[in-house]
Amino acid sequence: MSVTDDAIEAIKQMIVDGELRPGDRLPREVELAARLGLSRNSLREAVRALALVRVLDVRQGDGTYVTSLEPSLLLDAMGFMVDFHRDDSVLQVFEVRRIIEPAATALAATAMPDEDIEGLAVLLDSIGDDPSVEELVDNDLEFHRRIAVGSGNAVLSSLVESFSGRTQRARTWRGITEEGVPERTLAEHRAIQQALAAREAEVARAWATVHIAGVEQWLRRALVDQPPA
Structure with a gap:
């Protein structure tokens, strides 16, 4: 472990x-x-590193402060890194989504208020049966965001939002290139909403898994079929 790592660990422990x-x-x-027991240089590097991941806030002429440490703030740094993914590594993002979003959906089946679950149905109805790709993707992002919030777990919700937003390009790509995507997406969303309304956590978890895995499988096929650069 470097001296800078020691300094980061010391501040983190405080x-x-x-x-x-x-x-x-x-x-x-x-x-x-x-x-x-550190040099000022190593301490300075540690502060700079912790400021980059939003743990510390360096205010010029005022001092260095601990941030709010809210999950959404801390996960911004992770989202920043995900934004630099290569096309093939976005598959790893979908793998993470396939793990955490069904869990969030199952939690929402017990924690999400009735009116918020009803609001999901209204959201799905709002784009009609033949939405544009842009309307579908925007609706999809909002649908998943609301369910994540409905899980009642702020950390899980922030993780879902961080990863879900970073797959927007792939979802748009699928909507343009694959036939029947709007119908399939809306049908799966409605199945998830109905499972939530029935408070069937495991059914909701299963539908969320099927829904995300379907996009992941399509992306795997699409990347395999891509001609070499």
């Missing part, structure tokens, strides 16, 4: 132990370096 809380200002650099 946060985990509750010595530094969300919104707290870090001690002055010279004081913190001496206290942790």
Whole structure:
């Protein structure tokens, strides 16, 4: 482990132990370096790294503060990295979605308020039976976002939103190139909504798995069929 890694670990431990809380200002650099037994340079590098992943907020002329540490804020850094995926590595994003979104959907079957589940049906009805690809993808993103929020787990919800939004390009691509996508997508969404309304967690989980796996399988085939660059 490098000296900078040691410094990152030391600051992280102060946060985990509750010595530094969300919104707290870090001690002055010279004081913190001496206290942790680190050089000011290594401490500076650690602060820079933790600022990049949104754990710390460096305010010019004011000091360095611990951020709110909200899951959505911390996961922004992960989403930033996912944005730089190669076409084939987006498959890994779908693999993650296939693991976490069915879990979120099952939780939503017990935690999501009735009016929010009814709102999903209204959302699906709002685009009619023959939506454009753009309308379908926007509706799809909102459908999955609402279910993630309905899980009642803020960390899981942030993960779902972070990964789901980063697959928008692939979903648009599928809508343009594959026949029958709107009908299939809406049918699967309605099956998920109905399972949620019936409070059938495992049925909702199964439909969510089928839904996401279908896009993943299409993308695998599409990438295999791509001509070499």
